[in-house]
Amino acid sequence: MSFEPVLTKNVGVKDSQKLSVYVERGGYSSLPKAFAMKPDELTDLVKASGLRGRGGAGFSAGMKWTFLPKDHPGPIYMAVNFDESEPGTFKDRYLCDHDPHQILEGIIVSSYATRATVAYIFIRGEFHLQAKILQKAVDEAYEAGYFGKNIQGSGYDLECYVHRGAGAYICGEETGMLEALEGKRGWPRIKPPFPAIEGAFGKPTVVNNVETLCCVPHIIHNGADWFTSIGTEKSAGPKLYGISGHVNKPGVYELPLGVTCRDLIEKYAGGMRNGKKCKGAIPGGVSMGVLHADELDCPLDFDGPGQRGCMGLGTAGVIVMDEDTCMVSALRNIVHFFKHESCGQCTPCREGSGWMLKTLDRILAGEGKKDDLDNMIELCDAQGSMPGKTICGLADGTAWAAKNFIQKYREEFEAKIESASAVAV
Numbered sequence: 387m388s389f390e391p392v393l394t395k396n397v398g399v400k401d402s403q404k405l406s407v408y409v410e411r412g413g414y415s416s417l418p419k420a421f422a423m424k425p426d427e428l429t430d431l432v433k434a435s436g437l438r439g440r441g442g443a444g445f446s447a448g449m450k451w452t453f454l455p456k457d458h459p460g461p462i463y464m465a466v467n468f469d470e471s472e473p474g475t476f477k478d479r480y481l482c483d484h485d486p487h488q489i490l491e492g493i494i495v496s497s498y499a500t501r502a503t504v505a506y507i508f509i510r511g512e513f514h515l516q517a518k519i520l521q522k523a524v525d526e527a528y529e530a531g532y533f534g535k536n537i538q539g540s541g542y543d544l545e546c547y548v549h550r551g552a553g554a555y556i557c558g559e560e561t562g563m564l565e566a567l568e569g570k571r572g573w574p575r576i577k578p579p580f581p582a583i584e585g586a587f588g589k590p591t592v593v594n595n596v597e598t599l600c601c602v603p604h605i606i607h608n609g610a611d612w613f614t615s616i617g618t619e620k621s622a623g624p625k626l627y628g629i630s631g632h633v634n635k636p637g638v639y640e641l642p643l644g645v646t647c648r649d650l651i652e653k654y655a656g657g658m659r660n661g662k663k664c665k666g667a668i669p670g671g672v673s674m675g676v677l678h679a680d681e682l683d684c685p686l687d688f689d690g691p692g693q694r695g696c697m698g699l700g701t702a703g704v705i706v707m708d709e710d711t712c713m714v715s716a717l718r719n720i721v722h723f724f725k726h727e728s729c730g731q732c733t734p735c736r737e738g739s740g741w742m743l744k745t746l747d748r749i750l751a752g753e754g755k756k757d758d759l760d761n762m763i764e765l766c767d768a769q770g771s772m773p774g775k776t777i778c779g780l781a782d783g784t785a786w787a788a789k790n791f792i793q794k795y796r797e798e799f800e801a802k803i804e805s806a807s808a809v810a811v
C-alpha cells in the first residue's frame with residue numbers, strides 16, 4: 387500500500403518548527419483559499435469530508451460546527467484540546483514537536499469557519515517543552531500577520547492564547563477543560579448545555595482536538611473527495627497511531643484509518659519485542675478496553691474496536707502486551723489511574739473505582755473471593771451502576787476497561803483468585 391504522509395510530511399525536515407520552513411513547504415497556503423469561501427461553505431466542506439474527531443469520541447467535526455447558534459452576537463470561542471493525558475497517547479505532542487505551525491494553520495481556518503474570534507490552546511500542564519514550542523510559533527505567526535487584526539488582508543480578526551493546564555487528566559474532558567480555562571477547578575459540567583451553545587465564559591465554543599484541526603487545511607487544499615478516498619467508508623482520512631508497549635519500534639505512525647492492529651504491530655512497529663507472543667492490545671488509550679490476541683485482525687477505524695467489545699477507537703494510542711504480562715496487574719494499573727484521576731463529583735465513579743482497586747489489590751495479594759469477578763462485572767455492565775450514569779465519560783472508561791479485561795482474560799483472573807500464592811504488586 388503506498389501512502390504519502392499528510393500530517394507528518396514535515397517530520398524529519400530540518401528546522402521544521404520554524405515558520406519560514408513551514409511556509410517554504412506550502413504552509414499557511416490554505417488561508418487564502420479559506421478566506422475566499424464563506425464560513426458556512428467551509429463548514430459544509432469539512433462535513434462532506436467525513437472528518438471525525440481525533441480526541442477520542444469520533445464525532446463529525448463539520449456537524450459539531452453546525453451546532454453553533456446562527457447569528458450570535460459573539461464572541462464565539464475556539465478551544466483547542468491539547469490536554470493529551472490519556473495513557474498511551476502521544477500523537478498531539480508529536481505534531482507539536484515537529485510541526486507546530488500546522489496546528490496553528492488548522493486553528494485559523496477552523497476558527498474562521500466557525501466565526502470564532504478568540505482561540506485558546508489548552509495544553510497539558512506537563513508539556514513544558516511543547517508549551518515553549520507552541521508559544522514561539524504563536525509569536526512568530528502574530529509577527530507575520532497570521533493572528534491579530536485583518537489576517538492577511540482578509541478582514542478576519544483572530545486572537546490566540548496558549549493556556550497551560552496544571553496537570554490533571556480530567557481537564558481533557560471538554561467541559562472540565564472549559565472550567566479550567568476559566569480559572570476554576572477542572573470539574574466536568576452537566577450537559578446540556580453543550581459547549582457549542584454555552585462553553586467558555588458562557589459563550590458558544592467549538593472544542594476540537596489538535597489532530598482534528600490539523601486535518602482541516604489539507605481538506606481545504608485537496609478537497610473532500612480526496613479525504614474520503616483515504617481510510618474506510620465511515621472512517622475517512624489519515625490517522626496518527628501511537629504504539630507503545632512490548633514492540634520493537636514504538637512510536638507514532640501515520641496511516642490511513644483502518645489499518646489492522648496486527649499490521650500496525652508487525653509491519654510498522656517491528657513486531658513483538660524479544661520474539662514473544664502478543665497477549666493483547668489496548669486499541670486507543672486505556673479507557674477503550676482491550677483487544678484479545680485472537681482479535682488482532684481488527685481494523686483500527688472508528689467501528690472495528692467497538693465491534694469487538696471495546697468502547698471504540700479512542701485516541702488510537704495502542705498499547706501492546708506480550709505473553710508474560712499479568713492482565714490482573716495491567717487492569718489494576720488502569721483502575722489505579724482512573725481512581726487517582728476521578729474528580730470525585732459522581733458517587734459511582736469516585737466510589738466504584740476505589741472499590742474496584744481494593745478488590746484487584748486483594749486478588750493480587752492472594753485473597754480474592756469467588757464472587758469478586760461477577761461483582762465487578764455487575765458494577766461495570768450497562769445495567770450496573772458505573773457506565774452511563776455519571777457527569778462525564780471517565781467512569782465509562784473505567785468500567786469498560788475492567789469489563790473487557792475480566793471477560794477476555796477471565797481464566798487468568800480466576801487462576802489468581804484460586805492461587806493462594808499470588809504476590810501483591
Ligand SMILES: Cc1cc2nc3c(=O)[nH]c(=O)nc-3n(C[C@H](O)[C@H](O)[C@H](O)COP(=O)(O)O)c2cc1C
Pocket residue numbers: 438439440441442443444445447467468469470471472555556557558559560561593594595596598599778779780
Ligand atoms: C475523561 C476524558 C478525558 C479526555 N481527554 C481528552 C484529551 O486529552 N484530548 C482530547 O482531545 N480529548 C479528550 N477527551 C474528549 C473531549 O471531551 C472532546 O470530546 C474532544 O476534545 C473533542 O474534540 P474532537 O471532536 O476533535 O475529537 C476526553 C474525554 C474524557 C471523557
Ligand code: SF4
Pocket residue numbers: 556573574727728729730731732733735736776777778779780781
Ligand atoms: S464521572 Fe468521574 S471524573 Fe467524570 S465528573 Fe463524575 S466523578 Fe468526575
